[in-house]
Amino acid sequence: MNPRNDQLRHKNRRLAWILGGFALLVLITSFPFWQNIFKVLGEAVR
């Protein structure tokens, strides 16, 4: 059953988004992912 209290639901969703954003941050920051994609793109353009 869904928590029916709007305030609580709002609070839950906000915390979930914060945690989700955090997980996303871990995903994109912890390794040289973008750096290397840019390198590959750069070479492809050249």
Add this chain to the structure above:
Amino acid sequence: MSYTNALHDEAHHHDNPTGWRRWLFSTNHKDIGTLYLLFALTMLFMGGASAMLIRAELFQPGIQLLDPDLYNNLVTNHALLMIFGAVMPAAAGLANWMIPLMIGAPDMALPRMNNLSFWILPAAGTMLILSFVVPFFPGGGSQINTGWTLYPPLSVQVGMSMDFLIFAIHLLGISSVLASINIIVTLLNMRAPGMTLMQMPIFCWTWLVTAFLLILVVPVLAGGVTMLLFDRHFGTSFFDAAGGGDPVLFQHLFWFFGHPEVYVLLLPSIGVLSHIIPTFARKPLFGYKSMVGAMIAVGTIGMVVWAHHQYTIGMSLGAVSYFMIGTIIISIPVGLMIFNFIATMWRGAMTFETPMLFAVAIILMFTFGGLSGVMLAVVPADMQYHDSMFVVAHFHYVLMPGAVFGLFAGVFYWLPKWTGHMYDERLGKIFFWINVTGFNLTFFPQHFLGLAGMPRRIIDYNVMFTEFNAISSVGAMIFGFSHLLLLYIIIKTIRGGEPATNRVWEGAKGLEWEVASPPPFHTWETPPLIRQEQTS
């Protein structure tokens, strides 16, 4: 901290669909918990089948049943099915069932996301199985012969089945991150008014730490395999030395995930034991606060010791020393949990129903596995043991008791609550003895094999290893088939049996035992009143 005037308009009508809709569209934590547990049981049998094929092949030296790539694919599949298919979903199933009951919440905080986290799993499981099946078809490419660690460059060379596997890992990762978010939000926002964090049952604490670990490390694994995918298809060279990359980078990413992952597997079962041991010793858990502290310490230190899996890659002396000392330090909080369990039993009025039998056996065997872990943590020694059967013996002695048996114990402990029927205690005890004997027969000899130099993940071996391998394989058959008895006990309990009381066990304490057995579809719609002595 908790809500004050929530959840009073009970006149609101509930939508209780029946038939397949009940399960597919479920937002009910109990139904989703059941789904998780059934999924895990299915995967346990598939992973078990692959393990028994491996042991059948290793019964004698020489190559009898399988070819080398198929053998290695089975090794890969076995690990992935067990870790991602069986243990993690089973632990999530227990979390779904028990956390709302334990903290007096009507459901998980985000019920629809809960539905999504579960229903991603069958899709992921299908992809995982396809990665195994595809090479059998013409044009299906080669088998995944890398082991679950998926090290490049081999994993870049494998055929298209690796792409299926990478996609499966992405899906599994999404599922566990969503489930973790849900659990954290539930534990932080949905506790019954008056229940502070330090009054939460320990099972909830173990899952809070586990969920944070998952959020911190699973995205890194996802990133690692994504880079693998790019190296395979899009011309990058993250892990290719010829293109300026570094294959060791993958190892770091993998083990940054992989080591915390072993605590993800361990901690929920430690949580289960923290309930079973007080119940059957009829004493409160010894050292609640130190337990919470220990698991936070394990989680934190566990994040920074990953390279003990890579001692042989040629790190600097400073780096190996750091990783060695860090690894050895973790045994302190781990040991503390064990001592707390022993102190809880000390002078307790103990009885030995099946969950407690498992609990005592777990303490003995897990400690043994922890000790071989400390041997492996010592760099010069590990130079000898690394990639040998000794490592296989180590991690089965920590994982089987530390994760799988803990989950079995939890299933026996809570099955009467879930189904409303007592399981057959005599059969439960028979299962325990066959299971634990089979386990030790299988894995104890592997210590000797490893020390004598038998490598892991190789289909054939020198004749000097014959005897111990034969014993191990016989044990594996006993162990494997014993799970049919578990299945029988579970089915029998679901279908009937002596009715269970609400409290089920004489010594059981906590909110989950206040509701009926089986609990009604909706529980704690009105949050319970927390009296101070009611917790932990």
